[in-house]
Amino acid sequence: MPVVYSAGHPAEAHLCRQYLEAHGIEARVDGEILWQARGDLPPNESTNPTVLVSDENIERARALVVEFESSHAAGRELDSWSCSQCAEDNPSSFDVCWNCGATAAPQNQEDVS
Ligand SMILES: [Zn+2]
Secondary structure, eight states: OOOEOOOSSSHHHHHHHHHHHHHOEEEEEEEEHHHHHHHOOOOOOOSSSSEOOOOHHHHHHHHHHHHHHHHHHHHTTEEEEEHHHHOEHHHTSSSSSSOOOBOOOOOOOOOOO
């Protein structure tokens, strides 16, 4: 399966996968395990999670990824929540933490500092 998107974060990869699937393209995320096992290594292409689609969908998927990246980049800072269990950041569209599966706590994003 060809890679259509290389994410900087597993949550991004899953967001991209959801976006593609919402448009009728079957996709899957690869490389999450590597990403979580990367330890102290700096992030790079080989540890980044990727989104893969089937060959027949690659053209359409690429176009959707362009849309995804522009919409995602616009809203990424605004709508994320921190997991109360593991403190990972999750996109607002996630109901459960991508990392540990904890349910999103209905919390206000207020800065306590
Ligand atoms: Zn978590």
